[in-house]
Amino acid sequence: MAQPLIEEQAPETVAATTPGMLRLLLSNRVAVVAGAVVVGFAAVALLAPALAPHDPTDQHPEAIRAAPFWHAAADGRFLLGTDHLGRDLLSRIIYGARVSILLGVVVVLLTLVMGTGLGMLAGYFRGWPDAVLSRIADTLLAFPFLIFALAIMAATGPNLVALVAALAFKGWVDFFRVARGDVLAAREADYVTAARGLGASTPHIIFREILPNIVPPLIVLSTLRMATIIIAEASLSFLGIGVPPSIPAWGTMVADGRGDIAGAWWIATLPGLAILALVLAVNLFGEGLRDALDPHMRN
Amino acid sequence: MLQLIPVLAGVSFVVFLTMHLTPGDPVEHMLGQAGRVTQEQIAELRAHYGLDQPLIVQYGVFLEHAARGDFGPSYSHLGRPVREVVAERLPATFELALFAFVLALALALPMGIIASLRPQGAFDRTATVGALLGISMPGFWLGIVLMIIFGLRLHWLPISGRIDLGLAPPPSTGLNTLDALLAANGPALWSALKHLILPGAAMAAPMAAMVMRMMRSSMIGVLGQDYIQFARAKGLPERTVVGKHALRNALIPTVNIVALQTGLLLSGNMIIETVFQYPGIGKLAVDAIAAADYPLVQAVVLIYALSYVMLNLAADILHAALDPRIRSPRSAG
Numbered sequence: 336m337a338q339p340l341i342e343e344q345a346p347e348t349v350a351a352t353t354p355g356m357l358r359l360l361l362s363n364r365v366a367v368v369a370g371a372v373v374v375g376f377a378a379v380a381l382l383a384p385a386l387a388p389h390d391p392t393d394q395h396p397e398a399i400r401a402a403p404f405w406h407a408a409a410d411g412r413f414l415l416g417t418d419h420l421g422r423d424l425l426s427r428i429i430y431g432a433r434v435s436i437l438l439g440v441v442v443v444l445l446t447l448v449m450g451t452g453l454g455m456l457a458g459y460f461r462g463w464p465d466a467v468l469s470r471i472a473d474t475l476l477a478f479p480f481l482i483f484a485l486a487i488m489a490a491t492g493p494n495l496v497a498l499v500a501a502l503a504f505k506g507w508v509d510f511f512r513v514a515r516g517d518v519l520a521a522r523e524a525d526y527v528t529a530a531r532g533l534g535a536s537t538p539h540i541i542f543r544e545i546l547p548n549i550v551p552p553l554i555v556l557s558t559l560r561m562a563t564i565i566i567a568e569a570s571l572s573f574l575g576i577g578v579p580p581s582i583p584a585w586g587t588m589v590a591d592g593r594g595d596i597a598g599a600w601w602i603a604t605l606p607g608l609a610i611l612a613l614v615l616a617v618n619l620f621g622e623g624l625r626d627a628l629d630p631h632m633r634n
Numbered sequence: 635m636l637q638l639i640p641v642l643a644g645v646s647f648v649v650f651l652t653m654h655l656t657p658g659d660p661v662e663h664m665l666g667q668a669g670r671v672t673q674e675q676i677a678e679l680r681a682h683y684g685l686d687q688p689l690i691v692q693y694g695v696f697l698e699h700a701a702r703g704d705f706g707p708s709y710s711h712l713g714r715p716v717r718e719v720v721a722e723r724l725p726a727t728f729e730l731a732l733f734a735f736v737l738a739l740a741l742a743l744p745m746g747i748i749a750s751l752r753p754q755g756a757f758d759r760t761a762t763v764g765a766l767l768g769i770s771m772p773g774f775w776l777g778i779v780l781m782i783i784f785g786l787r788l789h790w791l792p793i794s795g796r797i798d799l800g801l802a803p804p805p806s807t808g809l810n811t812l813d814a815l816l817a818a819n820g821p822a823l824w825s826a827l828k829h830l831i832l833p834g835a836a837m838a839a840p841m842a843a844m845v846m847r848m849m850r851s852s853m854i855g856v857l858g859q860d861y862i863q864f865a866r867a868k869g870l871p872e873r874t875v876v877g878k879h880a881l882r883n884a885l886i887p888t889v890n891i892v893a894l895q896t897g898l899l900l901s902g903n904m905i906i907e908t909v910f911q912y913p914g915i916g917k918l919a920v921d922a923i924a925a926a927d928y929p930l931v932q933a934v935v936l937i938y939a940l941s942y943v944m945l946n947l948a949a950d951i952l953h954a955a956l957d958p959r960i961r962s963p964r965s966a967g
Contacts, residue, residue, distance in 0.1 A: 482938045
């Protein structure tokens with residue numbers, strides 16, 4: 336009986352060491368490229384003021400809907416042309432990365448901390464906190480997320496604080512479920528029993544013994560959630576109830592360009608291409624991470 | 635079933651609350667277009683719509699009326715009952731959602747199965763990349779790209795509305811395609827279908843992608859099981875092995891994803907209807923948001939929430955029907 340059990344454990348223990356995970360991740364060429372693209376987007380967002388050739392909100396009335404570089408009538412000053420107000424498209428796309436990435440990171444961190452904290456609480460102490468939190472989580476799970484965010488944003492109008500709240504409202508539930516399940520399993524594990532037997536305090540067991548062991552699935556979930564949040568934010572901004580119109584955001588830019596698709600298709604499509612590229616890279620990186628951290632999920 | 639009640643109570647309360655936290659007063663909104671009005675007239679209208687009552691009383695009234703499908707008069711549709719305005723648009727949305735649903739499954743299920751037969755083969759790789767793109771693409775952007783390519787460049791398909799002017803069949807069900815069929819009106823049917831293709835495809839893409847991935851991975855999982863090897867060893871033809879033995883078991887996890895994704899299809903609906911100027915309840919809601927028409931937004935959000943919850947329930951029931959293991963012990967026998 337003991338022999339097959341050990342064999343089953345073997346691949347997990349190889350990957351479960353940090354260098355092992357890293358080696359697996361680095362051997363996945365797609366994930367490495369995707370990770371580089373994500374880092375590239377983050378760098379563009381950070382360095383936006385230095386990279387953008389124009390102020391993204393400056394209007395150039397003399398160059399409204401200027402043509403991009405591949406066009407015969409291109410205006411040399413604006414590489415990707417300008418929109419219906421004469422704002423430089425390239426600069427707006429560069430600045431647009433800021434809001435997408437910032438909101439994605441803030442919302443994911445918020446939901447990660449909240450969901451993991453509550454999940455560990457529920458999983459470790461069980462009893463009534465678990466019953467109450469699990470009931471709330473189940474109820475929220477049945478909420479239609481985007482429609483819900485829409486109802487909140489429709490009421491408050493475009494503003495960043497409400498947007499973070501609307502996007503985070505339900506997001507913590509995913510982290511809660513993963514953390515709770517893993518802690519429930521871990522609290523009966525031998526290493527926890529051993530730590531308890533050696534007289535370790537409850538906070539020590541939770542934070543020093545259990546937490547490091549449930550981090551890998553939470554990292555994977557964070558990455559994949561980030562992709563969802565970026566699309567949700569862009570969708571709300573597209574509808575005019577996400578990011579305030581004064582801040583350049585990709586979803587808003589697609590909406591702004593909608594009226595020009597017959598004559599200047601690039602105004603609406605290029606910012607969307609930026610969303611696609613970033614979300615695709617985040618998704619591919621997340622899937623690479625999952626394969627490296629969690630060999631069971633591979634198929 | 636019991637899950638339904640807290641969810642609906644929660645949704646209705648938050649919807650009610652959020653819509654009343656707005657800075658703009660709907661009465662001011664309505665009168666803003668009417669020109670000069672006195673304070674008395676404003677107070678009178680507030681009283682008429684019950685906006686002068688305490689919030690909790692307003693919620694009670696709202697719930698009681700909502701249960702009867704009565705959302706009061708719409709602020710932005712000349713005071714017509716919300717119920718009437720929504721009922722007018724509901725068939726259009728139902729038709730589009732149904733079309734997108736069928737399209738998504740018609741693409742995803744066969745593609746998932748074919749991809750699973752040769753993992754890492756050419757078809758599998760192409761389909762996997764396609765699915766990843768479908769998941770990573772914002773629906774509104776895909777809609778616009780489809781409009782540009784198939785509508786504006788190739789002139790193959792219309793980019794807005796439900797049917798060509800003057801072709802609308804006599805309404806009996808409200809579903810243009812079905813009405814055209816009932817009236818045996820070929821041109822109307824063709825026109826209605828053409829108007830569904832682009833918004834339907836944009837709406838179906840993320841769902842098709844998710845369902846295809848699930849179908850593929852659960853088929854791969856099932857095809858590796860011992861009983862499949864056994865069925866093959868018995869000499870059963872491959873078609874029976876895949877089509878009967880494997881498919882039935884691989885469908886169980888897929889059904890869950892289908893229901894979940896249908897819920898997301900509904901969220902996409904609002905955006906896609908806006909992009910394509912499609913006259914359904916999604917477009918209605920987005921316009922109502924701009925007009926601060928609370929009752930109308932509330933009604934549409936509740937319809938979406940109710941459909942979502944019902945779909946989850948349907949998934950649970952179907953799941954139980956397909957998987958004997960989770961049936962109650964009495965019926966499992």
